[in-house]
Amino acid sequence: MNSFGRIFRVNVFGESHGASVGVNIDGIPAGIPLTQEDFMPDLDRRKAGAKGTTPRKEDDLPHIKSGVFNDHTTGAPITILFENNNTRSTDYEKLREFPRPGHADFVATSKFGGFEDYRGGGHFSGRLTLNLVAAGVIAKKILGAGISVKATLLEVGGLPDAEKGLEAAIAAKDSVGGIVECVVEGLPIGLGEPFFDSVESTIAHAVFAIPAIKGIEFGSGFAAAKMKGVEHNDAILDATGKTATNHAGGVVGGITNGNPLVFRVAVKPTSSTPKEQHTLNIKSGEVESFSVKGRHDLCIALRVPVVLEAVAAMALADFMLLEQRTNRIWK
Numbered sequence: 001m002n003s004f005g006r007i008f009r010v011n012v013f014g015e016s017h018g019a020s021v022g023v024n025i026d027g028i029p030a031g032i033p034l035t036q037e038d039f040m041p042d043l044d045r046r047k048a049g050a051k052g053t054t055p056r057k058e059d060d061l062p063h064i065k066s067g068v069f070n071d072h073t074t075g076a077p078i079t080i081l082f083e084n085n086n087t088r089s090t091d092y093e094k095l096r097e098f099p100r101p102g103h104a105d106f107v108a109t110s111k112f113g114g115f116e117d118y119r120g121g122g123h124f125s126g127r128l129t130l131n132l133v134a135a136g137v138i139a140k141k142i143l144g145a146g147i148s149v150k151a152t153l154l155e156v157g158g159l160p161d162a163e164k165g166l167e168a169a170i171a172a173k174d175s176v177g178g179i180v181e182c183v184v185e186g187l188p189i190g191l192g193e194p195f196f197d198s199v200e201s202t203i204a205h206a207v208f209a210i211p212a213i214k215g216i217e218f219g220s221g222f223a224a225a226k227m228k229g230v231e232h233n234d235a236i237l238d239a240t241g242k243t244a245t246n247h248a249g250g251v252v253g254g255i256t257n258g259n260p261l262v263f264r265v266a267v268k269p270t271s272s273t274p275k276e277q278h279t280l281n282i283k284s285g286e287v288e289s290f291s292v293k294g295r296h297d298l299c300i301a302l303r304v305p306v307v308l309e310a311v312a313a314m315a316l317a318d319f320m321l322l323e324q325r326t327n328r329i330w331k
Contacts, residue, residue: 004206007325008139008318012131014082016120017092022081023131025067025138027321030075032141034068036061039080039137045306046133048297058086062134078138082130092119097283098290102271106280126211126300129307136310139317147186149313151305154264155179162302169298175270177212178301182308184250184261184316189241191256191319198254199261199319206311207265212300215266219249234259261312267304272296 003011007027014021039062048057060082067078096118099106104124108116116122140149156165157176169176192199204216224232224247234243234252241258250261272292281288297303 004209005314005318007321008142008314010132010135010314012128014084014128014131015117015122016125016127017084017122018117020081020083021128021130022079023134024077024079025135026077027318028067028073028075028078028138029142029321030073032073032138033071034064034073034078034138034141035071036064038141039134042133042137042306042310043130046129046303048303058082058084060130073138080131080134082134084127095290095292097281098279098288099282100271100292101277101279102268109282124211126297126303129210129303132209132307132310132314134310136306136313139310139313142317142320143313147184147316149182149184149309149316151180151182151308151312153178153301153305154181156299156301166299173274175273175297176299176301177214177267177269178299178304179264179266180301180304180308181262181264182305182312184312187250187256187258187261187316189256189258191316191323192251192254194254199251199256199315200254200263202319203263203312203315206315207263207308210265210304210307210311212268212270212304213265214268216263218251218261218263220247221249221264263312265304265308267301270297270300 002013003009005027009026011024012022013024043060043062047060063081063083065079065081067074067076099109103121105118108118108122108124120127143149153162154160156162156178157168159165159168162178165176165178192202200218207213207216220227220232227247232247234245234248236243243257243259246259246262248257248259249263250256250259274291276289276291278287278289280286
C-alpha cells in the first residue's frame with residue numbers, strides 16, 4: 001500500500017491538508033553523514049513558485065525525528081515530518097458534491113466509504129512527493145558520489161521549449177502535461193533480478209507512485225517497435241560492457257549492463273484545470289457544469305524531475321544494498 005523496497009524500505013504517510021506529511025525509511029546503513037541542510041537543495045527544486053506552478057507555498061523544512069544522532073545515521077529507521085501550514089480547505093468543501101474528473105475523488109469515496117480526507121486530494125495529493133524527495137536524498141547518499149542520477153524536462157505540452165508550452169497553455173486557459181527523462185550514470189554491471197524484480201519493473205513500480213505519471217519507456221522505448229533487430233541490438237565493444245549504442249537503455253535481461261540507465265516518463269496534464277468541466281453531482285444525481293477553484297499547478301511536469309530522480313535512486317539503492325548483502329558485487 002504505502003511501502004516500497006525490500007532492504008531500503010520506504011513508508012509514506014500524511015494528507016495534503018492534514019497536520020503534516022512524512023516518511024519513515026528503514027534499512028539505512030549506520031554512519032552516513034546526514035543533516036537537515038542535506039535535504040534542502042532537492043526540496044527547493046521541488047518547491048512551487050516558478051511560472052506554471054501552484055501559488056501554494058510551504059516552508060518544506062524536513063524535521064528529522066529519529067534515526068540520526070550527531071549528524072550521522074544510526075542504523076535505526078529514520079522518520080521525517082513536513083508540516084502543512086498554508087492550506088485553504090474551504091476550496092474543497094465546495095467541491096464535495098462534484099467528484100473532479102481526473103482526480104481520485106470518486107474512487108476514494110467509493111473505496112473508503114466517504115471517510116477519506118478529501119481536502120486537497122488528501123492522501124492522493126502530489127504533496128506527498130515531498131516524502132519521496134526526502135527518501136531520494138538518502139538513497140543518493142547510499143549510491144555514492146560515483147553514481148549520477150539526473151532528470152531533465154524534455155517537453156511541455158508537446159513542445160521542446162518549456163516556455164512556449166506554458167504560454168500555449170496560458171493562452172488556452174488550460175493545463176498541460178510533459179515528458180521527463182532520467183539518466184543514471186556510473187552504475188555497476190549486475191544490479192537487478194530476472195522477471196518480477198528486474199530493474200525496469202522495480203523502477204516502474206516506484207515511478208507510478210508519483211501522481212500524474214501515465215507512461216514509462218526505457219532506452220528506445222516504443223520506438224523499438226519500428227526498428228529491425230540488428231538496428232536495435234547494442235553491439236558490445238569491450239570487456240567493461242560498453243556498447244556502440246544504448247537502445248536498451250542500460251538494462252538487458254532486467255539487469256544493468258554498465259551503460260547509462262535511460263528512461264522517460266509521460267506526465268499527464270494537471271486534472272485541476274481553470275476550464276469549465278462537466279461531472280456528476282452526487283447529491284442531485286445529475287451531470288452538471290462546474291469549475292475547479294483553489295491553487296494548482298498549470299503543468300505538474302515542471303516539478304517532476306527531482307521526484308523522478310528520487311524514486312529512481314530509491315529503487316537502485318535497494319538493489320545496491322541487496323548486492324552488498326549477497327556479496328555478489330561488493331566485498
